[in-house]
Amino acid sequence: MNKILKALLLIAPVLAVGCSTKVTRVQTDSVIDLTGRWNDTDSRLVAEEMIKDCLSQRWLYSWESQNKRPVVIIGKVVNKSHEHISVETFTKDMERALLNSGKVNFVASKTEREQLREERDDMAENASVSTAKSDGEETGADLMLLGTINSVPDQNGNKAVVFYQTNLELIEMESNTKVWIGEKKIKKFVERANTKF
Amino acid sequence: MKKTLQILVVGVASAIVFQSCATRSALRQDSLTSAMVNGDYLTAVKSIQQNPKLYGKLNQYLYYMDIGVLFHYAQIYDSSNVYLQRAVDINQELFTRSVTNEAAAILTNDNIRPYRSRPYELSMLHQLIAFNFLAKGNTESALVETRRAQLLFNEWERKDKNGTKYTNDPMFHYVSSISYDASGEYDNSMISLYKAIEAFQNGPLKLPEEVQNYAYYQFIKNDREGDNTLLGLTATRPQSQVDGIGNEVTEIIVIGYAGRGPALGEKTWRGTWVRDGMLVVNHTGPNGAIETMTLPAPSLPEKELQKAEKGEKTKSGTTLHIKFALPEIKKNPSQTDRFLARCVNCGKTAESIVVNDLEKQLEKNLEDTRAATITRTVIRVVLRTITAEKAKNEMQTGNSMANLLLNVGTDLLADQLEHADARNCFLVPKQVHVARIPVNPGTWSVSVDALDQQGMVIGTKSFDSLTIKRGEKRYLFYSSLK
Numbered sequence: 001m002n003k004i005l006k007a008l009l010l011i012a013p014v015l016a017v018g019c020s021t022k023v024t025r026v027q028t029d030s031v032i033d034l035t036g037r038w039n040d041t042d043s044r045l046v047a048e049e050m051i052k053d054c055l056s057q058r059w060l061y062s063w064e065s066q067n068k069r070p071v072v073i074i075g076k077v078v079n080k081s082h083e084h085i086s087v088e089t090f091t092k093d094m095e096r097a098l099l100n101s102g103k104v105n106f107v108a109s110k111t112e113r114e115q116l117r118e119e120r121d122d123m124a125e126n127a128s129v130s131t132a133k134s135d136g137e138e139t140g141a142d143l144m145l146l147g148t149i150n151s152v153p154d155q156n157g158n159k160a161v162v163f164y165q166t167n168l169e170l171i172e173m174e175s176n177t178k179v180w181i182g183e184k185k186i187k188k189f190v191e192r193a194n195t196k197f
Numbered sequence: 198m199k200k201t202l203q204i205l206v207v208g209v210a211s212a213i214v215f216q217s218c219a220t221r222s223a224l225r226q227d228s229l230t231s232a233m234v235n236g237d238y239l240t241a242v243k244s245i246q247q248n249p250k251l252y253g254k255l256n257q258y259l260y261y262m263d264i265g266v267l268f269h270y271a272q273i274y275d276s277s278n279v280y281l282q283r284a285v286d287i288n289q290e291l292f293t294r295s296v297t298n299e300a301a302a303i304l305t306n307d308n309i310r311p312y313r314s315r316p317y318e319l320s321m322l323h324q325l326i327a328f329n330f331l332a333k334g335n336t337e338s339a340l341v342e343t344r345r346a347q348l349l350f351n352e353w354e355r356k357d358k359n360g361t362k363y364t365n366d367p368m369f370h371y372v373s374s375i376s377y378d379a380s381g382e383y384d385n386s387m388i389s390l391y392k393a394i395e396a397f398q399n400g401p402l403k404l405p406e407e408v409q410n411y412a413y414y415q416f417i418k419n420d421r422e423g424d425n426t427l428l429g430l431t432a433t434r435p436q437s438q439v440d441g442i443g444n445e446v447t448e449i450i451v452i453g454y455a456g457r458g459p460a461l462g463e464k465t466w467r468g469t470w471v472r473d474g475m476l477v478v479n480h481t482g483p484n485g486a487i488e489t490m491t492l493p494a495p496s497l498p499e500k501e502l503q504k505a506e507k508g509e510k511t512k513s514g515t516t517l518h519i520k521f522a523l524p525e526i527k528k529n530p531s532q533t534d535r536f537l538a539r540c541v542n543c544g545k546t547a548e549s550i551v552v553n554d555l556e557k558q559l560e561k562n563l564e565d566t567r568a569a570t571i572t573r574t575v576i577r578v579v580l581r582t583i584t585a586e587k588a589k590n591e592m593q594t595g596n597s598m599a600n601l602l603l604n605v606g607t608d609l610l611a612d613q614l615e616h617a618d619a620r621n622c623f624l625v626p627k628q629v630h631v632a633r634i635p636v637n638p639g640t641w642s643v644s645v646d647a648l649d650q651q652g653m654v655i656g657t658k659s660f661d662s663l664t665i666k667r668g669e670k671r672y673l674f675y676s677s678l679k
Binding site for chain 1: 341347
């Protein structure tokens with residue numbers, strides 16, 4: 001009887017671990033694909049490619065030769081894919097990398113500006129005159145970053161091929177001239193098991 | 198205990214556990230109906246969340262879909278999407294089928310399989326997610342749903358070799374067409390409109406005259422007269438009498454939900470042949486009424502009579518029992534017949550048209566799946582009857598009265614296993630209506646009346662001070678589930 005009890009006591013923690021939620025911290029750049037949908041790896045790949053391309057192209061030299069840093073505003077990246085994708089994950093990565101390069105300045109986006117203006121209005125009423133910031137002193141952007149994410153899925157039963165194409169464009173605000181077009185293509189083959197035990 | 202009887206007892210034990218799946222569906226219907234009819238959707242949500250056992254692990258899809266639908270009716274769109282997206286994920290996770298689960302279902306019944314949804318329900322699921330986005334003015338995300346649903350339609354079309362099953366949803370394509378137009382994608386808008394007309398023509402829903410005329414002139418407007426020829430589309434009214442033709446028309450779109458959607462019950466048939474006794478046939482309809490027919494059974498064959506004369510064991514008093522159950526639609530009568538939308542300060546009115554009828558969709562689904570359902574039912578009934586007969590043979594005694602009691606007992610045990618899969622999402626509306634009012638950009642107030650068949654107003658909802666920009670499509674929702 002004692003043996004049975006001891007065996008049960010030994011097995012119990014194993015069973016308990018089997019039933020509990022297990023969480024492991026992993027490297028943020030590790031590739032983990034669970035469903036085949038767009039995930040952090042895709043977002044990172046797009047950001048890396050876009051940053052590298054954007055900082056190495058000619059458009060930046062023309063500003064550097066004039067000893068100027070262009071001011072960029074992030075516009076809309078339209079999701080035309082078949083998945084709900086958070087585009088901010090790579091646009092923010094890109095914004096940070098370009099800003100940290102010291103070659104580009106960014107101004108607040110449309111929604112951020114609305115909050116800032118609201119805060120300035122509040123300042124005008126409640127902050128001391130010496131510290132309140134005035135309206136009409138905002139920096140206008142020289143360039144706007146716009147983009148699209150497209151996808152072409154092809155599915156047959158448990159097999160699917162999904163092709164994603166992300167395009168980002170920098171457009172001069174004054175002349176509407178496109179100065180840079182970045183592109184990242186990702187192709188995935190997804191196979192799901194038909195049966196399990 | 199003999200082996201076959203053991204199998205039967207194990208089967209019955211598991212059936213008693215899973216039988217509740219069938220009764221749970223009925224319990225859910227009972228507990229949610231009054232809150233639904235009274236428009237008390239959040240009470241219904243609370244009731245589901247407090248009692249998840251009404252769903253169980255096998256009906257997780259329904260749990261999330263039901264709550265998502267109720268939040269949508271309550272116009273809490275973000276919460277609705279959290280639950281509906283989870284339902285989509287569950288459906289995708291269920292793509293891989295468990296071999297053991299499928300085998301167990303053949304031996305017991307289909308209620309032990311996880312509920313995977315019916316195709317028209319999946320379309321409705323994506324449609325509701327899209328509606329939630331449209332209610333918040335997020336056309337871009339609504340179009341993501343259009344593309345996700347298109348993947349399903351493509352897959353269903355691929356599987357439907359004869360081209361007779363439900364593979365496309367007219368409502369989905371019709372609404373997608375409006376969304377594409379709002380985002381300036383006119384070609385995609387026309388492609389969706391084409392698919393909508395095609396789905397109306399091939400499906401159980403009648404193509405509304407308003408949609409027919411709208412599509413006819415819209416194709417011409419977009420240089421696609423060929424589509425009219427391909428679809429065999431003609432106009433029944435001159436263009437001057439058809440509203441909203443053109444691209445990026447500013448409009449108020451009222452989506453009305455009329456009546457409660459259909460539920461499923463089961464229809465059962467039982468037959469017992471008491472050899473040398475009688476033949477009893479029972480039929481139970483979905484309302485629970487039992488019809489019984491009793492006939493004298495033919496006497497024992499000559500061979501058996503000779504055995505009786507010799508005092509040997511005969512088949513007298515043994516039984517052959519068969520029960521089978523099939524799902525049957527339970528329709529809910531709807532007091533709401535249509536909607537009348539009025540732009541109070543611009544004087545325009547629009548009567549709604551039916552773009553989806555979930556009752557007809559469920560009927561079509563039962564028709565599409567009839568062959569598969571009957572095949573599965575026959576296989577499990579035959580397997581179970583053979584097992585029960587074997588168990589009865591192993592227990593035979595020399596006493597015909599004792600035999601009869603043992604046989605009836607075994608038949609009762611086997612009966613417990615047979616249940617039809619009567620699960621569906623009955624919280625969806627009976628019909629989905631659309632009323633479109635083209636307006637100029639400005640600030641408008643809208644009043645929507647729910648009307649009964651006689652045109653009497655049975656409910657009204659007002660939407661005040663709606664500021665609508667040029668080219669905007671403003672979606673308004675009204676649920677009248679009476």
